[in-house]
Amino acid sequence: MNSLKKLPFNVENKDGYARACTMELPHGIVKTPIFMPVGTQGSVKTLCREELEDMGATIVLSNSYHLLLRPTLEFFAQYGGLHKLTKWKKNILTDSGGFQVFSLASMRKITDEGVTFQSHIDGKKHFLTPEIMVEAQRLIGSDIMMVLDECIHGGADKNHTITALNRTTKWAERARIEFLKQGIQDQYAFGIVQGGMYEDLRRQSARELKELDFPGYSIGGLSVGETKEEMYGMLDVLADEMPEDKPRYLMGVGVPEDILEGIERGIDMFDCVFPTRFARHGGVFSRDGRLNIKTKAFEYDTSPIDSECQCYACKNYDKAYIRHLLRVNEVLGGRLASIHNLHFLIELTQDSRKAILENRFASFKKAFLERYFQNKNILIK
Amino acid sequence: MNSLKKLPFNVENKDGYARACTMELPHGIVKTPIFMPVGTQGSVKTLCREELEDMGATIVLSNSYHLLLRPTLEFFAQYGGLHKLTKWKKNILTDSGGFQVFSLASMRKITDEGVTFQSHIDGKKHFLTPEIMVEAQRLIGSDIMMVLDECIHGGADKNHTITALNRTTKWAERARIEFLKQGIQDQYAFGIVQGGMYEDLRRQSARELKELDFPGYSIGGLSVGETKEEMYGMLDVLADEMPEDKPRYLMGVGVPEDILEGIERGIDMFDCVFPTRFARHGGVFSRDGRLNIKTKAFEYDTSPIDSECQCYACKNYDKAYIRHLLRVNEVLGGRLASIHNLHFLIELTQDSRKAILENRFASFKKAFLERYFQNKNILIK
Numbered sequence: 001m002n003s004l005k006k007l008p009f010n011v012e013n014k015d016g017y018a019r020a021c022t023m024e025l026p027h028g029i030v031k032t033p034i035f036m037p038v039g040t041q042g043s044v045k046t047l048c049r050e051e052l053e054d055m056g057a058t059i060v061l062s063n064s065y066h067l068l069l070r071p072t073l074e075f076f077a078q079y080g081g082l083h084k085l086t087k088w089k090k091n092i093l094t095d096s097g098g099f100q101v102f103s104l105a106s107m108r109k110i111t112d113e114g115v116t117f118q119s120h121i122d123g124k125k126h127f128l129t130p131e132i133m134v135e136a137q138r139l140i141g142s143d144i145m146m147v148l149d150e151c152i153h154g155g156a157d158k159n160h161t162i163t164a165l166n167r168t169t170k171w172a173e174r175a176r177i178e179f180l181k182q183g184i185q186d187q188y189a190f191g192i193v194q195g196g197m198y199e200d201l202r203r204q205s206a207r208e209l210k211e212l213d214f215p216g217y218s219i220g221g222l223s224v225g226e227t228k229e230e231m232y233g234m235l236d237v238l239a240d241e242m243p244e245d246k247p248r249y250l251m252g253v254g255v256p257e258d259i260l261e262g263i264e265r266g267i268d269m270f271d272c273v274f275p276t277r278f279a280r281h282g283g284v285f286s287r288d289g290r291l292n293i294k295t296k297a298f299e300y301d302t303s304p305i306d307s308e309c310q311c312y313a314c315k316n317y318d319k320a321y322i323r324h325l326l327r328v329n330e331v332l333g334g335r336l337a338s339i340h341n342l343h344f345l346i347e348l349t350q351d352s353r354k355a356i357l358e359n360r361f362a363s364f365k366k367a368f369l370e371r372y373f374q375n376k377n378i379l380i381k
Numbered sequence: 382m383n384s385l386k387k388l389p390f391n392v393e394n395k396d397g398y399a400r401a402c403t404m405e406l407p408h409g410i411v412k413t414p415i416f417m418p419v420g421t422q423g424s425v426k427t428l429c430r431e432e433l434e435d436m437g438a439t440i441v442l443s444n445s446y447h448l449l450l451r452p453t454l455e456f457f458a459q460y461g462g463l464h465k466l467t468k469w470k471k472n473i474l475t476d477s478g479g480f481q482v483f484s485l486a487s488m489r490k491i492t493d494e495g496v497t498f499q500s501h502i503d504g505k506k507h508f509l510t511p512e513i514m515v516e517a518q519r520l521i522g523s524d525i526m527m528v529l530d531e532c533i534h535g536g537a538d539k540n541h542t543i544t545a546l547n548r549t550t551k552w553a554e555r556a557r558i559e560f561l562k563q564g565i566q567d568q569y570a571f572g573i574v575q576g577g578m579y580e581d582l583r584r585q586s587a588r589e590l591k592e593l594d595f596p597g598y599s600i601g602g603l604s605v606g607e608t609k610e611e612m613y614g615m616l617d618v619l620a621d622e623m624p625e626d627k628p629r630y631l632m633g634v635g636v637p638e639d640i641l642e643g644i645e646r647g648i649d650m651f652d653c654v655f656p657t658r659f660a661r662h663g664g665v666f667s668r669d670g671r672l673n674i675k676t677k678a679f680e681y682d683t684s685p686i687d688s689e690c691q692c693y694a695c696k697n698y699d700k701a702y703i704r705h706l707l708r709v710n711e712v713l714g715g716r717l718a719s720i721h722n723l724h725f726l727i728e729l730t731q732d733s734r735k736a737i738l739e740n741r742f743a744s745f746k747k748a749f750l751e752r753y754f755q756n757k758n759i760l761i762k
Contacts, residue, residue, distance in 0.1 A: 041706075041711055042702075042706070045712060046716070070681075070708065073703075077709045079681050121670060275617075279406060299452075300460050315470060316430075317468060320460060320466065321423075321468070324423065324451070324466065325422075325424055327451060328451050330427060331427045332428065333424075335427070336429075
């Protein structure tokens with residue numbers, strides 16, 4: 001078996017299972033733990049690249065499913081990749097499309113060969129295979145690509161979960177072969193651990209993928225409706241199953257408490273659309289818990305969203321203005337709240353990293369969560 | 382008759398009727414001719430204040446009608462003015478609300494006393510008078526406020542136009558008295574010349590308002606559906622009627638050709654929502670004419686919107702990306718196109734100013750328009 005190129009990855013310190021690591025990706029070093037903003041269609045909604053750089057983003061995510069529908073793979077083949085298009089100078093990670101086919105497409109039919117689905121935009125039929133998704137992400141030019149996986153409902157029964165898991169492993173093998181066949185340089189492919197809510201299947205998936213020796217591993221199919229306890233429990237299981245010397249990416253997690261619990265269980269990378277979607281609806285994170293900035297309580301509030309935050313929104317604007325903007329549907333409101341929420345999560349991962357390097361992650365996490373949840377009932381209205 | 386405080390206004394040079402002037406407003410010097418971006422609800426759509434500063438904006442407009450509905454005058458009375466809310470450090474001009482009551486409110490009843498209307502948002506009834514609108518704009522704290530006027534349809538008959546004109550003059554007198562009574566400092570009130578499409582009525586309006594000795598004058602009721610020739614003709618009429626030593630503001634004009642024709646006829650100030658609204662739909666100005674950036678022709682275009690433009694969008698992004706963003710409804714597309722269009726119009730007024738100072742405005746205008754219209758049929762698709 002030919003081997004995939006190793007991703008330069010250094011575990012600088014471990015504090016319990018929590019890890020502070022450094023990854024050398026083609027578009028710069030990424031220090032972990034890290035939260036990755038999501039730019040679904042080649043744009044982190046409302047923001048420009050300087051705003052992402054200012055908040056400390058070193059890697060952003062984009063969605064293969066959306067990009068292959070628009071601007072299309074033919075576009076990337078002729079124009080060049082997503083870095084050229086967006087002018088983003090740092091790293092890009094793309095997902096495999098598996099989750100979006102599962103959650104967005106209006107019709108889908110999965111066989112061992114691949115998946116047929118109808119576009120959620122124009123109903124046009126598309127056929128994807130593990131090989132096509134390697135090719136797609138090669139054309140997009142992401143620094144980290146995901147192999148195609150089969151996603152299932154959170155409550156899927158064991159037989160269904162086993163079928164999907166076996167297919168996911170087989171597709172990972174095919175993607176691996178395709179990746180090598182295409183002789184792809186300067187991109188890294190991650191395998192995605194599936195297995196639903198079954199401990200034994202999760203272990204099986206992690207072990208099978210480990211055999212394929214991918215340069216990094218993602219955990220899919222969590223944060224899809226299960227309880228937080230179930231999710232944390234599954235991360236506990238996986239903490240000992242996933243290779244120590246490779247990055248671990250928990251897909252679709254983007255609230256402070258889950259990020260901290262993930263870090264505690266050895267996760268290095270996180271992404272989620274929640275912080276920006278939440279922001280556009282007036283939801284913001286603060287050290288004192290979540291706030292709904294549209295509530296009457298903030299009508300005359302001349303203080304920033306979070307008085308300790310150094311983001312552009314907090315350094316320049318008060319709650320009263322952001323509240324007004326959101327109430328009258330001015331985009332600048334969602335833009336400022338998005339800047340804040342992303343900055344907040346990136347800073348949380350940076351502070352976690354610092355705590356891990358100083359072997360005090362447990363106390364950092366405890367202090368953060370105590371304060372974060374203390375006023376919950378007062379401030380979320 | 383007590384007199385209104387004079388606005389420090391210096392005509393630096395005249396080139397035909399075209400003027401290069403300097404106004405000393407409370408929030409900094411404004412050099413004219415100038416195009417003023419419109420921030421209807423206290424935000425120039427999608428943009429933050431640094432972006433406005435970067436494009437050279439020294440004065441922005443906001444709409445009294447919208448602000449009195451949300452966040453309301455009670456809000457401003459308790460919180461402070463619009464500068465405090467938006468953190469915009471330069472000048473603000475507010476309109477009188479007359480045009481929005483006319484164009485947006487679902488029901489309106491005008492008497493000599495004032496105007497009753499229903500909010501276009503929640504149907505709530507409001508009553509406005511010239512006195513209330515002075516108070517409103519005092520609370521908003523705009524550097525330049527407009528007196529309440531009565532707006533009419535472009536095709537209104539002469540009797541209707543006379544009635545509205547007489548009321549507008551009476552309302553201007555009342556606003557003037559109220560302004561003096563309130564002892565307003567550091568704000569300036571402009572009268573609004575009306576008179577529809579009737580030359581004699583326009584002259585009458587200008588003369589009546591001149592008597593009231595406002596520190597500046599606006600021209601309302603143009604660019605509302607009449608032909609360009611009719612509008613330019615009316616500006617010709619007014620060029621000799623309006624005081625030489627005071628700023629002249631043509632309301633609602635925001636395309637290059639009208640701005641240049643206005644400048645040629647002695648106009649100093651312009652505003653319009655068109656450049657930003659047009660931008661959000663994919664319309665952009667360029668030295669070679671208007672472009673619809675969403676057209677297929679630009680799919681692979683790696684050049685900026687206008688290769689001579691120094692705006693943030695043109696210095697950093699290509700047409701292919703902005704086209705993609707607009708096609709998939711990403712806000713960043715409209716944001717970049719808005720930055721470009723506003724920058725383009727402000728630069729056009731700055732270049733006009735330079736030409737006026739060098740007594741070559743006519744040739745500057747001719748060269749600009751020749752190039753601008755040369756490729757029209759090729760590029761607008």
